[in-house]
Amino acid sequence: MKIKKLDIYAIRLPLTTPFIVSYHSYDDMPSIIVKLTTDEGIVGYGEAVADDHVTGESWESTYALLKHSLAPAVLGMNPMHMERLHDKMDATVYQAPAAKAAIDIACYDAVGKKLGVPVYNLLGGRFHERFPITHVLSIGEPEGMAQEAIERMEQGYTSFKMKVGRDVTSDVARIRAVRQAVGKDVAIRVDVNQGWINAASTLQALEQMKDLGIDWLEQPVKADDIDGMVEIKAKSSTPLMIDEGLKYKREMREIIQRSAAHKANIKLMKCGGIYPAMKLAHMAEMAGIDCQVGSMVESSVGSAAGFHVAFAKKIISSVELTGPLKFSKDIGNLRYDVPFISLNDQAGLGVDVDETILQELTVEQTTVEGE
Template structure:
């Protein structure tokens, strides 16, 4: 099986409401969709959702990287040779993980279809039957976040990821308001997205948070300040998760060596796709560090790819892939698998996502074809 053609689509995915985190507000999500066609007529789909603050790529730069470098490199290659595919990409360009992730996903999708198995069967088989769906609360005033949380509990949600990172004491008020509103039995995870900057600010916040029963605190400090994570972890009883600070195997080695986190948040856009994500999960398991598969708010394609990794690995204990339920219009049908408060994957071949190419055309800003 050889790759014959790769088509690129730059799309705007419309959000139901703006997504607000510590460093940015997103009115919609800019994504690059890859359609990979083989000589035997099979089609694989991939997705790239870059973030200049994390992956070092913009939507325009990732699109250009795919169009001018990575896609031409793939023509004539066998998409089933995952190790070789990644070696070719890595030898051609340093980093660019979100661009590489789109190629990686399309290769896994088309390989699963060729072998007539779901992608998770290519990764060791299905381990988990279902995962709880976590609702993500964007940064708002305490009362508004509490109101939204209360409404989502009525819909059946049992866990929340709270986005904070604007100011320490204001964030403490936000977290306290949600906890008081939803009660003690609902899981709350707090994601600072680097917003508290350093260990001193974080430890100040933790003096209040330790009484609120949060599941874990995620990436409170600057992404490259591993030593600050070490200090925080040594001085707090709240489990600490690293997100922006874990991008590749080099980061993982340092985190393991320094015992810098209790949990790691693996995202396909940060590490380069399904194949590198599995490697990171294996490294974490060897060190006894629990994993989560997180999201850059991808469509059904990128979200499904993350779920296949999560469902195949015992060490992955949670998922936060909520893009399909945040969009007012999506190009795929993964939303049907969200049966609140759980998600359960189907058993269709490849990524298991049906693509509506009419919607894809409607959302496309520009496109290219490489043969």
């Protein structure tokens, strides 16, 4: 089996409401879809959701990189040879994890379909039966975030991830308002997306909200401030999760060596796809670091890929792949039973892609084909 053709689609996924984090507000979600076709006619889909602030890639650069460099590099290769594929991509382009993730995911989808098994069976088999889904609250006014949390509880959600990162005073007010609205028994996770900058302001915030029962605090300091993470972890009893500060094996080694976090947020778009994500999970497991598979607000394709990783590994105890729930129109049919996700047992990713909707959402497309 060989990779014969890659169709690359630059699309924009429409959001039902704007998605607001500390560094940006999204009215829609730019994404790249890769449709991989083998010489046997098997089709696999992959996705790249780049983020200038997280992966160091833009939507435009990812499309160009796939078109001109990565897609031509993997033509003719066997999609089953994952170590060799990643070695080829790494030799072709330095870093660019979201672009590589698109090809990685498409290969897993195609291989699963070829063998007639779900992707999680290619990763050691299924461990988890289902995961609870956490609703993500975009940054807003305290009253609005509290009201949204109440409405989501009525829909069955039992946990929330709050996006904050504007300033300590207003952020603590947001967290306090949501806690008062949902009660003491509902899980609240706080994601700062680097917005509190340093350890000093973070420790100040933690002191002000020590009575709010936060499940964990995620990436309060700048991505490369491992010193800050170490200080916060040493001076606070609140569990600390690293996100933007973890991309590849090098960062995971330092996190383990320096005991810089209690939890690690693994994202396929940050590390280069399913194959490297599994490597990170294995490293974390050896060190006793709990893991989450996080979201870059992917469509059904990228979200399903993350779920397959999560369902296969015991050390992964939470997921945050809620992109498809935020779109008014999606290219795939990943199914949620709110507040849970239960994967099907279809071959590959288990997602059917609607080519009509894919074309409707496409802004630009190209085909890279071998002889």
